[in-house]
Amino acid sequence: MAMEVELTISDLAERSGMTVRTLRDYNERGLLPPPKMKGRTGFYGEEHLNRIQIVERLLERGITLNGVRRLLEAWDRGEDLADVLGVAATPTPPPPQGATPGALVPAADLAERFEAVPDGLARAVAAGLYEPVDQATYRVAEPALVEVFDQLLDAGVTIDRALDEIDQLRIDCDHIARQFTDIFVRTxxxxxxxxxxxxxxxxxxxxxxxxxxxxxxAITATVVGRFVERYVGSVVTREFPGVFPSGA
Structure with missing residues (x-):
């Protein structure tokens, strides 16, 4: 059985890339679960590392620290999001199905889908899959990511791992976008x-x-496509020798 990770606040800062001061501020604002106390020392674990990642992703999406805290509290308690989002509690029409931009999804459906994963719905929002509309509804934020996420689940990947993969994919895409923007600015x-x-x-x-x-x-699609072809070709050759024609 895997041993539970126990990190001091200094260890947590090093693992998360944050400063101790920022983490103390997160603690004071209620953004992190309380640490496990042993004597006068607080210890943190994987749940705190995951929560820090969620907070940072939500901040990147333009949500204030107070807004992040209120969203996390609502998710943790399973409360309606109307008060959190500052919207009136009005009846919501049946949402259309399908991962298209702006497609609506009942909050209850997403809550059920992610209930087995700690902070699952919060992680899905932070990864850019969905965004809250009101107390009963979310909308699809990025259909392409939702499609890949669903494909991972269909292939037998756990929801927890699929969320990690989608979040990393979003980070990689964001990095590429920033590179092109930086080139544009410098030239x-x-x-x-x-x-x-x-x-x-x-x-x-x-x-x-x-x-x-x-x-x-177009450039990214071409380059990534060539790399995928190269890597997939190597996997096919290694795992299925003689089954597929050369270059398949």
Whole structure:
């Protein structure tokens, strides 16, 4: 049986990449579960590491610390989200099905789906799968991620592991997007700042802006596709020798 992880607040700071001061602030705000006390020393575990990740993801999505605390409290207690979100409790029409942008999903369905995983629904929101609308409804935030998540579950991956995979995928995509944006700033934006900012300069910047909004997706799809083909080909050759034609 695996031993329970016991971390001091300094250990927790090192493992999570946070400062001790920030973690103490999270504790004071009620964002983290209380530590297990042994004498005068508090010890933290995996649940605290998971909760820190959730808090950081929610903050990245523009939710304030107080908002994060109220959401986590609502999730933990299974309360309605109307008061948390500041919306009126109005009847919600039957939600449409399907993972399309903005598609509505009953909160009860998601609560049931993620009930076996600690902070499961909070992790799903933090990973960008869903976002709350009111006390009874969530909407699909990113259909592509929901589709991959469902495929992982269909393949027998546990919900806990699937959430980890989706969160990492979101992080990787965010990193790529930031890279392209940084390149755009270091080239097109800097060039425009050094220009006379005339009509022709504005037209050039506009064209470059249109390009950075569309080309990264095509470039990334092509490069990732080639890597996937290479890695999958290696797996097929290794695991199923002689079963598939060379290059299949």
């Amino acid at each position: 097109a934006v800097r060039e425009f700042q050094r220009s006379d900012r005339g009509e022709r300069d504005v037209e050039t910047l506009t064209a470059q802006l249109d390009s950075v909004r569309t080309r990264p997706g």
